Amino acid sequence: MKPFSLATLLLVFTACTSAQDYQLVWGEEFENNGAPSSADWNFEHGFVRNHEYQWYQEDNATIADGFLTIEGRYERVENPYYAAPSDTSQQQYQRRRRNDWRSSRQFAEYTASSINTRGKHEWLYGRLEVRAKIPTVSGAWPAIWTLGITRPWPVNGEIDIMEYYRRGGVPHILANAAWARQPNQAKWNTCAIPYSRFTEKDPQWAEKFHTWRMDWDEDSLRLFLDDELLNSQSCDVGDDAGFYPFRQPHYLLLNLAIGGDNGGEPSPADYPIRYVIDYVRVYQTAEQQEAQKAYNESHPSPKTPF
Numbered sequence: 001m002k003p004f005s006l007a008t009l010l011l012v013f014t015a016c017t018s019a020q021d022y023q024l025v026w027g028e029e030f031e032n033n034g035a036p037s038s039a040d041w042n043f044e045h046g047f048v049r050n051h052e053y054q055w056y057q058e059d060n061a062t063i064a065d066g067f068l069t070i071e072g073r074y075e076r077v078e079n080p081y082y083a084a085p086s087d088t089s090q091q092q093y094q095r096r097r098r099n100d101w102r103s104s105r106q107f108a109e110y111t112a113s114s115i116n117t118r119g120k121h122e123w124l125y126g127r128l129e130v131r132a133k134i135p136t137v138s139g140a141w142p143a144i145w146t147l148g149i150t151r152p153w154p155v156n157g158e159i160d161i162m163e164y165y166r167r168g169g170v171p172h173i174l175a176n177a178a179w180a181r182q183p184n185q186a187k188w189n190t191c192a193i194p195y196s197r198f199t200e201k202d203p204q205w206a207e208k209f210h211t212w213r214m215d216w217d218e219d220s221l222r223l224f225l226d227d228e229l230l231n232s233q234s235c236d237v238g239d240d241a242g243f244y245p246f247r248q249p250h251y252l253l254l255n256l257a258i259g260g261d262n263g264g265e266p267s268p269a270d271y272p273i274r275y276v277i278d279y280v281r282v283y284q285t286a287e288q289q290e291a292q293k294a295y296n297e298s299h300p301s302p303k304t305p306f
Contacts, residue, residue, distance in 0.1 A: 022283040026121055029279050030068045036061055036115055044114040044255070046081070047102040052141070052260030055079070055108035060256075061115060067276050070256045072112040072140065074271035082106045110139075110266065114255030122149050122249040124292040126284035129213045130254075134164050135273035136195065136206045139266025141165045141257035142275045144212055146250035150299075154178050154186035157245025159233075161223055162212040164195070166264035171195035175223035175230040179237050179245050191223070191231035209278055217288070221246060248299075249292065252280065 028040060035058060036043075044056045055077045061070050083103045134142045143163045148156035160176035172192040180186055198205045213224040222232045238244035256275040258266050284292070 021285045022127055023286070023289070025123070025126070025282050025284050025289065027279065027281045028068075030063045030066055030277065033064050034062070036063060036068065040117060040120055041115040042118055042120070044116070047079070047105065047108070048114065050257065050260040050262065051101050052257045052263060053108065053139070053266065054110040054112040054256075054258040056114045056255075057111055058113065060111055061113035067278055068254075070113045070115075070142075070254070070275040070277070072110060072135065072256050072258050072271060072273040072275070074109065074266075074268040075111055077108045077111055079103075079105050079107060110258045110271070112256040112258055114253065114257075116251055116253040118147075118149070118251040120251075121282075122251045123282055123284065124247075124249040124295050125216050125218065125288040126282055127213065127215050128161065128252065129211060129279075129281045129283075130161065131209050131211045131278040132162075133209045133276045133278075134162070134206070135256070135275055136164060136171060137267070137270040137273055138166065138264050139258050139270070140273055140275075141260065141263035143253070143255055143257070145253050146214075147253065148245045148248045148250050150248060151243065151245070152183070154180040155183055155239055155243065155245065157248070157250070159214065159216075159221060159223075159246070159250065161214050162225070163262075165262040167192055167262075169264070173198065173225065173230075175225070177221065177231070177233040177246070179239075181239050183239075187237075189231065189233050193230065209276075216246075218247065218291070249295065254280075 043058045046056060048056055054072065057077070060073065061068065081103050082105065085104065130144050132144070141164065144161040145163070146159045146161070147153065150156060158178040160174060163174040163176065165172065172194055175191045177189045178186045210226050215222045215224070218235060220232055220234050223230050233246070235244060235246040237246070254277060257263055
């Protein structure tokens with residue numbers, strides 16, 4: 001897919017999609033070798049969510065030859081936030097590992113990276129497209145997803161444009177949306193397709209790049225893989241107070257998790273693994289750009305961290 005400048009992409013896309021009136025409003029072609037730019041991306045650090053095994057660190061995300069590679073490694077990293085247990089009974093220790101898992105692990109045995117655009121690039125409606133090649137070994141949990149900029153999860157809304165992990169030991173590709181009617185009570189619209197459906201058609205599926213896309217407007221959002229519609233969700237859903245999470249701007253996250261609640265048990269022999277992203281592109285119509293501008297002008301309050 002290389003080389004294309006952002007200016008060239010804008011001209012080509014505008015010419016080819018005049019019927020939809022989409023315009024390229026932001027793109028990341030990963031043209032500058034090194035680390036992801038701090039002007040566009042934030043890093044997450046340490047143990048973050050879902051009891052995952054990996055320690056998130058910046059070293060595992062690198063740009064070279066027009067691609068971002070997030071590498072999952074089998075390597076031991078000491079947890080600086082580790083707190084030794086005061087009660088050494090096995091029952092108490094296991095309970096603490098579950099409830100205080102970020103501080104109860106002395107070491108992480110895996111590392112990876114997670115980046116996001118929060119506070120730097122956020123969008124209300126439009127088309128978001130990511131071309132990537134994902135790892136599919138046991139334990140791998142790559143994702144392309146978004147979160148709403150205000151209110152805590154799940155009230156802020158989550159859109160999983162792509163997830164890959166094992167459900168009941170069986171690999172699946174997922175496209176989901178989550179919101180809440182009450183705080184801490186997530187409601188999910190989940191599409192989980194067995195990975196075998198893709199490999200039966202193409203045994204080399206995992207060796208190739210694929211394009212994930214979200215088309216999002218005021219009425220609904222639709223999630224695609226290689227132009228195949230996987231899932232759709234009405235935007236007319238929200239909490240009991242009348243807050244609609246899919247009618248506020250969202251920011252983008254790209255991450256590679258390992259193990260945890262959904263990833264499955266990794267085998268050290270399979271690592272390192274690589275999640276390779278070719279590009280990220282965001283398009284909006286003129287009307288959607290105006291809607292986002294109007295939202296930003298009418299919502300100057302501070303944003304709630306996830």
